Amino acid sequence: MSSDGQAAQSAADCDLFDDLTARAALCNVTFMRLTNATSVNKSVKQGIRAVAARAGVSTASVSRALNNPDAVSPSLRARIEQAIEALGYIPHAPARILSSRRSRTLGAIVPTIDNTMFARGIASLQHYLSSVGYMLFLTTSGYDLDVELQQARNLISRGVDGLVLRGDCHHDGLRKLLADNAVPFINVGIYQPDRPYPCVGTDNEAAAHRAAAHVIELGHRRIGIVSALQRNNDRASARVAGFRRALAENGLELPPQWHVEVPYTLDDAREAARYLLNLKDRPTAVVCGNDVIAYGVLLEAERDGFSVPRDLSVVGFDDLDWSRHLRPSLTTIHVPTGETWQRAGEYLVRSLAGEQTIMHREVDFSLVVRESTAPPPKSPK
Numbered sequence: 001m002s003s004d005g006q007a008a009q010s011a012a013d014c015d016l017f018d019d020l021t022a023r024a025a026l027c028n029v030t031f032m033r034l035t036n037a038t039s040v041n042k043s044v045k046q047g048i049r050a051v052a053a054r055a056g057v058s059t060a061s062v063s064r065a066l067n068n069p070d071a072v073s074p075s076l077r078a079r080i081e082q083a084i085e086a087l088g089y090i091p092h093a094p095a096r097i098l099s100s101r102r103s104r105t106l107g108a109i110v111p112t113i114d115n116t117m118f119a120r121g122i123a124s125l126q127h128y129l130s131s132v133g134y135m136l137f138l139t140t141s142g143y144d145l146d147v148e149l150q151q152a153r154n155l156i157s158r159g160v161d162g163l164v165l166r167g168d169c170h171h172d173g174l175r176k177l178l179a180d181n182a183v184p185f186i187n188v189g190i191y192q193p194d195r196p197y198p199c200v201g202t203d204n205e206a207a208a209h210r211a212a213a214h215v216i217e218l219g220h221r222r223i224g225i226v227s228a229l230q231r232n233n234d235r236a237s238a239r240v241a242g243f244r245r246a247l248a249e250n251g252l253e254l255p256p257q258w259h260v261e262v263p264y265t266l267d268d269a270r271e272a273a274r275y276l277l278n279l280k281d282r283p284t285a286v287v288c289g290n291d292v293i294a295y296g297v298l299l300e301a302e303r304d305g306f307s308v309p310r311d312l313s314v315v316g317f318d319d320l321d322w323s324r325h326l327r328p329s330l331t332t333i334h335v336p337t338g339e340t341w342q343r344a345g346e347y348l349v350r351s352l353a354g355e356q357t358i359m360h361r362e363v364d365f366s367l368v369v370r371e372s373t374a375p376p377p378k379s380p381k
Contacts, residue, residue: 124342145171165187168197269296291323
């Protein structure tokens with residue numbers, strides 16, 4: 001090719017890249033400049049043709065299977081996936097975004113990854129999304145509404161199709177951001193059918209009420225609470241409300257010194273238990289905002305010479321894996337975390353596909369009675 005021809009080709013390539021970039025901006029996608037955009041387009045087309053030839057289908061069928069897997073039959077999708085694996089073909093993400101107007105990515109913003117429940121939930125969400133051809137971007141907010149808002153901006157600017165959020169305690173700016181950009185979202189871990197926002201989760205207030213009712217039914221009248229911090233945490237607040245309702249319904253008082261709020265750590269939970277157990281007028285049962293807090297109470301009770309449940313009954317919330325292996329094993333509220341987060345993913349994927357969805361979905365909880373609760377001692381230690 002002559003120098004004039006090479007210059008013309010280079011200019012055409014630049015024009016093509018600029019056109020792709022402009023079109024991608026509509027989808028919130030950032031492109032990296034390629035030295036030869038035409039060659040990228042050609043390799044993508046050749047790759048799809050090779051997959052189509054090996055699978056014995058049209059290139060249009062391959063494109064549908066990649067961009068909208070539900071639009072093709074399971075058997076056809078399996079044939080195409082086998083061809084892709086055999087050829088080692090990797091679909092070109094920017095090209096797929098331009099053709100489908102979707103990035104097939106979702107974002108999730110959780111308060112922290114130190115929480116075992118969040119880790120379990122994210123794993124289930126990721127597993128489901130992978131099975132339907134979606135990718136997950138994960139960020140944390142540290143229970144800070146301003147940080148959550150900024151993280152949402154970052155994710156939306158990178159082209160995610162939807163967001164999974166924890167609870168319904170959000171910055172007003174976040175609600176406006178989602179509405180202005182028509183970004184579908186779902187609140188996970190709560191059930192609030194009276195709110196106009198999609199949600200999936202347990203009725204935290206009702207579940208906590210059941211936990212407190214259990215120790216009341218055993219005969220306890222002196223019941224303390226160790227909860228998670230309630231600031232910017234509507235799940236923690238709902239659980240405290242449920243504990244308090246059970247006490248009030250049975251004519252039981254909760255002295256202010258019998259309710260302690262702590263961060264989500266064993267050390268802080270142990271310190272709270274140390275404080276309660278050293279009160280001259282102490283509770284005979286403690287209901288906890290989650291299992292990790294309950295672990296701290298159990299550990300500190302043992303260290304201080306209290307026998308659980310003979311001297312002190314303890315109830316958790318979540319039913320983490322360790323709860324059934326402790327000695328004594330922990331009485332707790334079982335919440336199907338994996339199911340909850342998977343259903344959140346299903347809601348967004350189906351919404352994006354234009355399918356009918358259930359806006360408010362309640363996930364059942366259950367009381368699991370183990371070894372850490374018993375009737376109160378006749379003579380408190």
